[in-house]
Amino acid sequence: MSAESEADQTGESALPGTLPEALRAELIEFRRDLHMHPELGNQEFRTTAAIKARLEKAGLKPRVLSSGTGLVCDIGEWDGGRPMLALRGDIDALPIPDTKSECAYRSTVPDRAHACGHDVHTTVVLGAGLVLAELERLGQLPRPVRLLFQPAEEVLPGGAVEAIANGVLDGVGRFLALHCDPKVDAGRIGLRQGAITSACDRLEITLDGPGGHTARPHLTTDLVTAVARVVTDVPAIVARRVDARSGLSVTWGRVESGHAPNVIPQHAEVAGTVRCLDLDTWRQAPDLVVAAIDEVANLHRAKSEINYVRGVPPVVNDADSTELLRDAMTARRGADSVESTEQSLGGEDFSWYLEHVPGAMARLGVRHPGDRIGRDLHQGDFDVDESAITVGVELFTAAALLDATR
Secondary structure (H helix, E strand, O other), X not given: OOHHXXXXXXXXXXXXXXXXXXXHHHHHHHHHHHHHOOOOOOOOHHHHXXXXXXXXXXXXXXXXXXXXXXEEXXXXXXXXXXXXXXXXXXXXXXXXXXXXXXXXXXXXXXXXXOOOOHHHHHHHHHHXXXXXXXXXXXXXXXXXXXEEEEOOOOOOOOHHHHHHHOOOOOOEEEXXXXXXXXXXXXXXXXXXXXXXXXXXXXXXXXXEOOOEEOOOHHHOOOHHHHHHHHHHHHHHHHHOOOOHHHOOEEEEEEXXXXXXXXXXXXXXXXXXXXXXXXXXXXXXXXXXXXXXXXXXXXXXXXXXXXXXXXXXXXXXXXXXXXXHHHHHHHHHHOHHHEEEOOOOOOOOOOHXXXXXXXEEEEEEEEEOOOOOOOOOOOOOOOOOOOHHHHHHHHHHHHHHHHHOOO
């Protein structure tokens, strides 16, 4: 059933901007090509070239960002009047192997995979751009729309920072994005007003001491015990110094120290992430976490060096932009195609744009309806129901048309 027919059945007025079958098939092939050739952040040269070539084929004039990867492309010319709507797709992959065993389009690059769905995000924004460009040619696009294909979303503090420095926000009044959600069926989206992701920072700690014999820990700094106490005590201390509703948490991903069972080492390393649900608490997090680390390290006579890497704030969806996405999805697929979603503890650099302009991110359902096994993000076997590409394109084209009337 076409999106127009579904809209008619729900009593909503049909909008132009749906996908012709030939373009639908082309976009699936485009996504599969990206999936087979994943590139890490700031290395997306092939990806950038593929997007650029397809946009230029449609008569558009994309501009590559100053880093050499990522593009900006305007559909129509902004006259300096009412600000434009912008659509963002991230283009980088992850440094993990693709473990799908029977898949014709699995990654051809060792230890690289599109395991977060950025290939889908990119394809959706490309498809929306091609459809909107045709509407512009026909005189049916009410005002210009900007496309952003952003590199390095997975690299803290995110490629959004550089994109902003490249002027992508100039003339933009609203920013929209989507993110694949393997917990939501294809054909549906998840929406949430307010924070939909969490803040995420990176934390790296080194601890040092004089070392010694395990027979005489009282004569030196028992560095392994010091590391163990940092790992266990710091998260507990931090959690007790903020409102529990802020969701501030410290979680470790790497601990290294020592080589021999009877030698107290001189050096240890700990690394992890700091995540937070609340924007105000995130702004306090570095001071809180560093103070807790120093307290524990000093108690055990260990010298500490802390590298606290600021990451991203939460993505905070504003009310009007969230309702715009709801209205757009309702127009395409009916009110029942929208569900509420919870706040994720994952980080997303789309948040940096929303520090400057209002906007919202939707959760794009990519689960095969009826599939309850689930393949989560950032896992090597991640894949999607490719019908979600059509849903995403038509969501964005409807949002562009409705935004002009608000």
